[in-house]
Amino acid sequence: MKVKSHIFSLVVLLGCFSCVSPPDNFPSVPEISFNNVEYIETNDADSLILTINFRDAEGDLGLNPRDIFPPFHELEYLKDGAGNYITYSNRPPNAPSFNNRDWVIFPLINNVEIKDTLWVRENPDYYNIFIKFFIKRSGEYTEFDWSKPPYYTTFNGRFPRILEEERGRAIEGQIRYAMLSLGWNSIFRTDTIRLDVQIQDRALNRSNMVSTPDFTLSQIRR
Structure with a gap:
């Protein structure tokens, strides 16, 4: 999705990744573990960078820009009971x-521009890395819902394909995932934060979910 708020100059950016030739008994469903989280301030957008370790038996991790067809399409265009696209002028009460x-x-649908405003829903399988934010107050975690x-x-x-060939091959390495924003300090200030993360392979298998330790931005500032 395009950037939706003036607070953010860029939503996501992949840092780097690596892979080696691990043993053949790696998990078929991707397996991840926490590595590091850091915060970098600049004169422009600041970076909240999450690094995770991964292992996968087939190596079918990552999506390239050309991976936009089902099941990796970005949007679903909602229709009414008659099968017509729902426009803003004819939107239902809900x-x-x-x-x-x-x-x-x-929008451009099947190479045809629809000259109207349509109701859409994100396809979750368009993404392959999923991040949730939580704020901890009085010992309780509350999700900070960006949507x-x-x-x-x-x-x-x-994050892009780690192996270009479709031939399955066991891999392991690290994904360094940077989230850029103009608003980290103004939103979270001194809040205690936790991130939860999962990844997904091209067979739509989701990894285990891992959490960062609790942190404040000042504690992880680099």
Whole structure:
């Protein structure tokens, strides 16, 4: 998805990755573990960088820009009972008000431009890395949901294919995943934060979920 809020100059960015030739008994479903989290301030957007270790038996990790066809398409265009696209002018009572996450203006569908505003839903399988944010207060964790107002965005994203060939091969390595924003300090300040992360292979197998230790931005500033 495109960046949805003026607070963010860029939603996601892949740092780097690596792979080696591990034993043949690696898990078929991707397996990950926490490695590191760090915060880098610049004169532009600041970076919250999460590094995870991964292992996978088939090596079918990563999506390239050309991976946009089902099941990796970005959006689902919602239709009414008659099979027509739901437009903003004819939206049902349960439809959300206009925002840049739920509505798309003049979309291109099957190479045809639809000159209207359509109700859409993100396809979760468009992404292959999934990030959740939690704030800890009085010992309790509460999810910070970026999809809600006023942000209407996500920090889920894509990392590129680690192996270009389709032949299965066991791999392991690290993914360094950078999330860039102008708003980290203004949103979280001195809050205690935790991130949960999963990845997904091209067979749509989701890995185990791992969590970072609790941290504040000042504690992980580099």
